[in-house]
Amino acid sequence: ETGVTQTPRHLVMGMTNKKSLKCEQHLGHNAMYWYKQSAKKPLELMFVYSLEERVENNSVPSRFSPECPNSSHLFLHLHTLQPEDSALYLCASSQANSPLHFGNGTRLTVT
Amino acid sequence: GQNIDQPTEMTATEGAIVQINCTYQTSGFNGLFWYQQHAGEAPTFLSYNVLDGLEEKGRFSSFLSRSKGYSYLLLKELQMKDSASYLCAVKATGANNLFFGTGTRLTVIP
Numbered sequence: 535e536t537g538v539t540q541t542p543r544h545l546v547m548g549m550t551n552k553k554s555l556k557c558e559q560h561l562g563h564n565a566m567y568w569y570k571q572s573a574k575k576p577l578e579l580m581f582v583y584s585l586e587e588r589v590e591n592n593s594v595p596s597r598f599s600p601e602c603p604n605s606s607h608l609f610l611h612l613h614t615l616q617p618e619d620s621a622l623y624l625c626a627s628s629q630a631n632s633p634l635h636f637g638n639g640t641r642l643t644v645t
Numbered sequence: 646g647q648n649i650d651q652p653t654e655m656t657a658t659e660g661a662i663v664q665i666n667c668t669y670q671t672s673g674f675n676g677l678f679w680y681q682q683h684a685g686e687a688p689t690f691l692s693y694n695v696l697d698g699l700e701e702k703g704r705f706s707s708f709l710s711r712s713k714g715y716s717y718l719l720l721k722e723l724q725m726k727d728s729a730s731y732l733c734a735v736k737a738t739g740a741n742n743l744f745f746g747t748g749t750r751l752t753v754i755p
Binding site: 538624 | 685689734748
């Protein structure tokens with residue numbers, strides 16, 4: 535149990551589907567993040583929310599749409615994805631300058 | 646831009662010592678982190694350096710030289726369970742996020 539829970543763990547979707555990834559943190563942190571992890575590439579930051587406001591959007595295509603309804607929950611809404619979007623999507627949370635706490639990720643496959 | 650370099654793969658023997666290096670070039674510096682990630686699992690925090698020198702935590706130590714843009718993670722008395730990827734990450738000044746290297750996949754052999 536990492537304190538950050540992501541669902542689902544695995545997701546297979548077609549290019550025309552719409553799906554959502556969910557993240558929940560039980561650590562009382564005030565910042566939440568979405569990262570993309572592809573094989574042989576560094577972790578790429580996608581979005582940052584601090585106190586429920588989006589503070590960073592790292593040039594991510596509009597087919598990825600984040601939502602942060604409160605400080606404990608973060609969603610990533612997916613629509614009309616491409617096969618190159620297949621990757622591990624990691625959610626993380628932190629408080630001020632404390633280390634990031636990651637969830638176990640959602641392994642996404644786009645067919 | 647930001648650049649974090651670390652070796653892609655390393656192999657070491659159970660019971661031995663291994664050093665994983667990381668060099669970085671970032672716009673400002675506000676700390677360096679090491680994370681461990683087992684296959685299919687979340688990255689977990691190992692160490693944090695913001696001042697020059699060595700931080701020791703059990704079998705793991707991390708060293709930082711800010712003037713050289715260099716850090717290493719030292720793992721002693723290696724165990725089979727230490728087989729994992731080790732991620733070096735740097736926080737740039739004023740940044741909301743960490744910039745990660747590609748990770749070093751360490752394989753510990755008997």
